[in-house]
Amino acid sequence: MSGPDSAGQLPLLPELDNPVTSDSTDLHQVQPSSGTDDELDRVRRWLIANDPTGKRFARVLRESLDQVLDGPRTGRFRYSDLRKTEKTHVGTVVEINLAKEFGFTDGADMDYQIAGAQVDCKYSMSRTGWAIPLEASGHLVLLTWTDDNASKWSVGLWRVDPNHLNPGNNRDSKKTISATGRAQIHWLWHEAKLDENLLLHLKASDLDKIFSHDGKRNGQKRVNELFRQVQGRIIRREVVLTVAQQKDGPRRARMAREPKQLGKEGIIVLGHYSWDVQVAEILGLPVPKSGEWVSVRIAPVTPESTRAKFPAGDGYWAIANDTDPVMPAPVVPRGKPLDDE
Structure with a gap:
């Protein structure tokens, strides 16, 4: 964390007469000097x-x-x-x-x-x-x-x-x-x-499915349903914790992609790992940062397919469409988390 310097001096800056652009804002408007205050x-x-x-x-x-x-x-x-x-x-x-x-x-x-x-x-x-x-x-x-x-x-x-x-x-x-x-x-x-409060913007029917699994012991089921219902969108750590209602909420997110969980439905859950980020980029998905995940159902495709695809297991995989049959997803490797930005 950086704060003011010990002398309280103003850091040197270029002139700010023009708006500063930022990938974190939609309308980032830094006004020019008032000249009067x-x-x-x-x-x-x-x-x-x-x-x-x-x-x-x-x-x-x-x-x-x-x-x-x-x-x-x-x-x-x-x-x-x-x-x-x-x-x-x-x-x-x-x-x-x-x-x-x-x-x-x-x-x-x-x-x-x-x-x-x-x-x-x-x-x-x-x-x-x-x-x-x-x-x-x-x-x-x-x-x-x-x-x-x-x-x-x-x-x-x-x-x-x-x-x-x-x-x-x-x-x-x-x-x-x-x-x-x-x-x-x-x-x-x-x-x-502002980073989205995801649950606030979900359809009532999706929320009902997610929270239909009552009880403290059903945290994994709720997290699985979250990733099942909300695909192709960033899901923040706080959302997973709110849904899991358990201290080990992030672990539930990592477990969700296991073969015995969503993996058997062809759904992968990508996090802030090198392999995950590469796959997200290849598939054109939002790229997770630290403490974020994105899920998607995938299906096997041929090496000649023109669909965006990535290699895993013995073949290639792409984002599934409505006509693709449900196939178990390949096991997602456990990679090393990338350094925070």
């Missing part, structure tokens, strides 16, 4: 220097949501399933996890001190829902937002201006940002891609 510009440049692609912010926001949902213990994967107190706690978890990730020190008046500036951290599950306290007036706020349904996230900076706050009557004397105030937000990343 040196402190905001200094904080903005520090954050970009320490997370030029936005991957660290994206990971913290995803992990914070997963942490509050606590799927491995509760089986929950919907924000609506949280209790009211848990929903209000998400912002606190985001604030704490960002501080750990970036090494932010506590501010004297606000949550953080970043590049010598006092910065408050605010989180919202809606695009306009940040609750700004009166004591933040005149300070910088780091605005964070996620939409688990749309799989998007944003992070921006804003100088709190009481003239651009909506009237508020809540007991905490907090107010939301007006439309004119939101137009002044300096986005670091705007509506970028």
Whole structure:
């Protein structure tokens, strides 16, 4: 984990007048210098220097949501399933996890001190829902937002201006940002891609099949059903843990591809191993990273077949189509995990 340097000096950076591109975002929009707020510009440049692609912010926001949902213990994967107190706690978890990730020190008046500036951290599950306290007036706020349904996230900076706050009557004397105030937000990343909360986007019929295997002893059956119903899509570790409801959830994912499990149905489960990654690339599947898997049913093909194919066992294999008979898959070799990116 990298954080601010001991002297608190701003790392040297190229000019950021043009948007920074990133394979981790859909709309990665780094605004040019405002030219009117040196402190905001200094904080903005520090954050970009320490997370030029936005991957660290994206990971913290995803992990914070997963942490509050606590799927491995509760089986929950919907924000609506949280209790009211848990929903209000998400912002606190985001604030704490960002501080750990970036090494932010506590501010004297606000949550953080970043590049010598006092910065408050605010989180919202809606695009306009940040609750700004009166004591933040005149300070910088780091605005964070996620939409688990749309799989998007944003992070921006804003100088709190009481003239651009909506009237508020809540007991905490907090107010939301007006439309004119939101137009002044300096986005670091705007509506970028958030790792998918897979279970949230499955059909009800698929979920019913996965969770029809009740009980703690049926974790392997649920994981098998997950890989059976969800093929050709990345399945994250947190999803497997939520479905397995067991401490050894990742082992269930590795076992799912064994001949006595899904292997007998012609389904292979690829992880972050050298052979697995090569096969995923050959077949045009999403390539799993560390802690991810992708499953697919395969069928034997001739060496002359024009279908994308890979060698295994005594022959060649391709992604099965509806007319291919179900054949036991070749045994997937246990390779060495690739190094994390």
